[in-house]
Amino acid sequence: MDIYNFAKDLIVEAGQFIEKRMLESFHVDSKSNPDDLVTDVDRETEQFLSQRISEQYPTHRIIGEEGQGHDVHDNKGVLWIIDPIDGTLNFVHQSENFAISIGIFIDGQPYCGLIYDCMKADLYHAKYKEGAFLNNVPLEKAKEVPLSRSLIAMNPKRFLNERIRTPFFSIMSKSRSVRSYGSAALEFTMLARGQISALLFFRLHPWDYAGGVILTNELGYKTSNVFGQDLPLFGTTSVIAGNPLIHQELLAYFENDKDLKSLHDETHNL
Known part of the structure; x- marks a missing residue:
């Protein structure tokens, strides 16, 4: 076998x-x-x-x-x-x-x-x-759905920190709605089934996303940290996963955020 x-x-x-x-x-x-x-x-x-x-x-x-x-x-x-x-x-x-x-x-x-x-x-x-x-x-391949017509998964409690909340709150307001299911692995399966268009986390470990990344990448979904970098096999990182269109939309909310970049570096030590 x-x-x-x-x-x-x-x-x-x-x-x-x-x-x-x-x-x-x-x-x-x-x-x-x-x-x-x-x-x-x-x-x-x-x-x-x-x-x-x-x-x-x-x-x-x-x-x-x-x-x-x-x-x-x-x-x-x-x-x-x-x-x-x-x-x-x-x-x-x-x-x-x-x-x-x-x-x-x-x-x-x-x-x-x-x-x-x-x-x-x-x-x-x-x-x-x-x-x-x-x-x-x-499972069906990823369909390109924009943020404005998307249900996305994220944990709002993580984004109450004043240093990082602005881009996350903007994403929530632009999306169709936000859900928090309490299991990153299951949220990856919902992405794989097209039940959500993206998921977004500020801090995950590799065991939270390793299986889900392989699953969804096979279907054409894109995964990275919030700055577009590949996800590591060790340590912690932020995670964005979504169809190619929404993935690019989400990255744009973070690319010039110096406060978020500073806290990201402090938190993840990458």
């Missing part, structure tokens, strides 16, 4: 593991702030995935949100970037609207991306230059 098909089977198994584990009690902790939650299920799911990958492919390396591979700083060989539960707040409060996200890279180049919507049992997957799918159904 090749890596792609192994990963498809594995992510579904991990989703089934989560479903069973949800029936039992679990502990909830906070990490960087009281709203940044982590549970026993996050950690156990990451361990489940890591163990299975290591058994099948001992030379592969893994970076996971909950601590796996945080000492990895180069992209040599096969690298799995994993978020065991993207949308932990939703997992805790709603018992739905969360996903497992996996991006696999070989020597820094995209190989495949997978996002599993656990409670809907929907698997989004793409192998580089071979198209993108929802379960076994091909």
Whole structure:
């Protein structure tokens, strides 16, 4: 079995593991702030995935949100970037609207991306230059829709900082409307399905976007940070993803914003 098909089977198994584990009690902790939650299920799911990958492919390396591979700083060989539960707040409060996200890279180049919507049992997957799918159904290519006719996903709470809020507030006012779904991975799947035209974040980690970027790029969507630069495999960054037309529109809101550039450099240390 090749890596792609192994990963498809594995992510579904991990989703089934989560479903069973949800029936039992679990502990909830906070990490960087009281709203940044982590549970026993996050950690156990990451361990489940890591163990299975290591058994099948001992030379592969893994970076996971909950601590796996945080000492990895180069992209040599096969690298799995994993978020065991993207949308932990939703997992805790709603018992739905969360996903497992996996991006696999070989020597820094995209190989495949997978996002599993656990409670809907929907698997989004793409192998580089071979198209993108929802379960076994091909997804449609990106359609060029302008900001003025678009529903976009962003987290308004992030943009209350006075140093950065002006361009984000301008984008919100120019768009048709804004939504915040609480899971970057699921927002990438909504982009892939054409349910939103763009998503915009000021701070994400690679495990938040690795799978989604590969998925949506296969469909002709564009991804970058807010200054049009490629997204890194390590550290944190801002993220814009959208159809080619809206992607260019959004970049124009940030290109001359010196305050945002200064805070971006301070926050992400890129």
